[in-house]
Amino acid sequence: MWGPASIRCSAGISEEYNDNVRNSSSAQGDLISRPSVNAEVNWPVTEWNTLHLALDAGYSLYAQHSELNRYYFNPGSGLSFDIYVGDWVINLHDRVAVIENTYENPTLQGSQNQIFLQNSVGISGLWDINKIVVSLGYDHQNYLGLGGATSVGQPDSTSENFYVNAGMRLRPEIMIGLESGFSMVNYDSAGATPSVTPVTRARQWNAGAFTSLQLSEHLSARLDGGYTVYSPESMQTIFSQEMTALYFQFLASHQISQHVSYSLSAGRSMDFSYNGQLYDRLYVRWNPNWNVVRKLSITTPIWWEQGKQGGLGSLTYNQYGTGVTMGRALTRKLSAQLHYQWILRTGNQASYNYTANIVGLNLTYQF
Numbered sequence: 001m002w003g004p005a006s007i008r009c010s011a012g013i014s015e016e017y018n019d020n021v022r023n024s025s026s027a028q029g030d031l032i033s034r035p036s037v038n039a040e041v042n043w044p045v046t047e048w049n050t051l052h053l054a055l056d057a058g059y060s061l062y063a064q065h066s067e068l069n070r071y072y073f074n075p076g077s078g079l080s081f082d083i084y085v086g087d088w089v090i091n092l093h094d095r096v097a098v099i100e101n102t103y104e105n106p107t108l109q110g111s112q113n114q115i116f117l118q119n120s121v122g123i124s125g126l127w128d129i130n131k132i133v134v135s136l137g138y139d140h141q142n143y144l145g146l147g148g149a150t151s152v153g154q155p156d157s158t159s160e161n162f163y164v165n166a167g168m169r170l171r172p173e174i175m176i177g178l179e180s181g182f183s184m185v186n187y188d189s190a191g192a193t194p195s196v197t198p199v200t201r202a203r204q205w206n207a208g209a210f211t212s213l214q215l216s217e218h219l220s221a222r223l224d225g226g227y228t229v230y231s232p233e234s235m236q237t238i239f240s241q242e243m244t245a246l247y248f249q250f251l252a253s254h255q256i257s258q259h260v261s262y263s264l265s266a267g268r269s270m271d272f273s274y275n276g277q278l279y280d281r282l283y284v285r286w287n288p289n290w291n292v293v294r295k296l297s298i299t300t301p302i303w304w305e306q307g308k309q310g311g312l313g314s315l316t317y318n319q320y321g322t323g324v325t326m327g328r329a330l331t332r333k334l335s336a337q338l339h340y341q342w343i344l345r346t347g348n349q350a351s352y353n354y355t356a357n358i359v360g361l362n363l364t365y366q367f
Contacts, residue, residue, distance in 0.1 A: 005043040009367045012036045012058075016360030021065055023345070023354050031063040032360075048084040060100060070115050070146075072100040089126045095119070098146070106305060106319040106345055117144040122161075133175070136164040156188040165210070173214035179224065180207045199232040202278070204270070206247065218255035224248060228270050230278060245270045245280060262288040281307045297327045317347040323358075337362040 001007075014034045020027040036058030043051040056074040078095035099105070100115045124137030139161045160183065167177025182205045208226015215221060225248040232241070249267035256262070266284040285303040292298070302322045309315040323341035330336055341358040 005041055008040045010038045010364055011367075012038070012362055012364040014360050014362040016358060018356060018358045020354055020356035021062065021068060023356060025351060025353050027354070027356075028065070030065050030068075033061045033063075034058050035061075050082040052080045052082070054078060070100050071098065072115070073098040075099075087127055087129050089128075091124045091126075092122075093124070094121045106307060106317050115146045117142070117146055119144075131169050133167045133169070133177075134165070136162075138162050157185055159183050159185040167210070167212075175212045177210050178208070179210055179226065181205065199234050202230060202232040204228060204230045208247070219253070221250070221252040223250050224267075230270055232278075243270070243278075243280075259291045260289070262286065279307045279309055281305060295328055299325045301325075315347060315349070315352065317345055317352060319343065319345045333366045335364050335366070337364070 012035070014036070016032045016034065017029065018032060019029040021030045021032070022028055037055065038057075039053075039055045041051070041053040043053075045051055054077055056077050057072065059071045060069060062068045073096055075095075075097040077097065078093060080091055080093040080095075083090040083092070097118045098115055099118070105116070119142045120139045122137060122139030124135065127134040141159045141161060143157045143159075145156060161181065162183070163179070163181040165177060165179040167175045169175045183203065185202045185204070187199055187201065206226055206228035208224060210222065210224040212222040213220065225246070228245055228247050230243040230245075232243075245268070247267070247269050249269070250265065252264045254262055254264075264284075264286050268280075268282050270278065270280050283303070283305040285301065287299060287301045290298040290300070300323070303320070305317075305319045307315075307317055321341065321343045323339060325337060325339040327335060327337040338361050339359070341356075343356045343358075344354075346353050
């Protein structure tokens with residue numbers, strides 16, 4: 001505690017070996033050291049206003065490929081300010097992420113290892129009067145390639161995003177509602193290459209419904225589904241064709257027993273999650289937790305994703321992944337985590353195919 005503010009800080013170091021640091025069909029391995037810091041500040045400025053600051057950042061040092069050295073900010077870093085006005089909770093925020101793990105972007109071409117800045121500044125509001133819940137918001141997002149990312153055909157972009165959801169609680173454990181959203185995207189044509197659809201700007205809207213269920217004390221689920229339309233603008237008519245799709249997202253969380261739990265997500269989306277590029281994606285992710293060994297937490301995630309680039313559809317891919325993470329508290333403040341990941345990507349171009357094996361040890365000290 002520092003006056004009215006609560007502060008939590010930690011520092012860590014990880015040693016990781018990756019047998020394919022460039023995610024290429026011709027693998028090159030390296031040892032990577034990652035010092036990191038994490039800090040969270042929660043400050044109740046007044047009775048009705050709360051400031052929250054989060055920082056989760058570090059630096060990657062490659063033993064042999066020093067040209068890949070880089071800093072990163074994990075998702076969750078940023079600043080937010082909550083304001084309470086009657087039944088409304090208004091949130092002002094600035095969220096930032098610098099993503100360096102290229103396998104998290106399956107659309108990147110082989111032999112590349114790029115990093116991307118994603119920054120979102122906006123405002124959201126939540127109105128909850130028990131039976132009725134309404135949420136709405138606006139975000140301005142920037143997608144910026146760092147370290148020459150535009151040279152691989154990923155143009156920078158900005159987008160303006162609006163959304164509104166309204167739900168009704170039929171019973172305390174059942175909510176149904178409607179949702180809609182609208183986005184305007186502008187692409188930096190200077191960053192595009194001939195392999196990228198020369199779209200200068202685009203609009204996208206969606207409309208659908210959702211339901212959330214608390215099926216039991218230990219099992220909850222949510223399902224969203226609807227219709228989305230993507231309308232690009234280009235100097236060439238062939239690249240200005242409107243695209244439509246049905247979307248859905250399913251989320252479930254289940255505490256099977258005191259020692260076993262899992263989360264499951266699956267869906268289809270047409271979105272700009274990869275540096276502003278439009279992709280039609282299908283995905284499934286299962287994340288079980290096994291606390292069957294005393295003082296040892298074990299997770300074994302499994303995921304699959306399939307995607308197709310919008311417009312020309314020049315890239316299609318499938319990505320598979322699994323792994324295991326084991327964590328244990330060594331002392332009251334020091335904890336250790338050992339992890340292994342296996343990733344396989346296949347695509348319609350040979351240079352997009354690769355496998356990677358990643359093993360590492362993390363040590364974290366909580367101040």
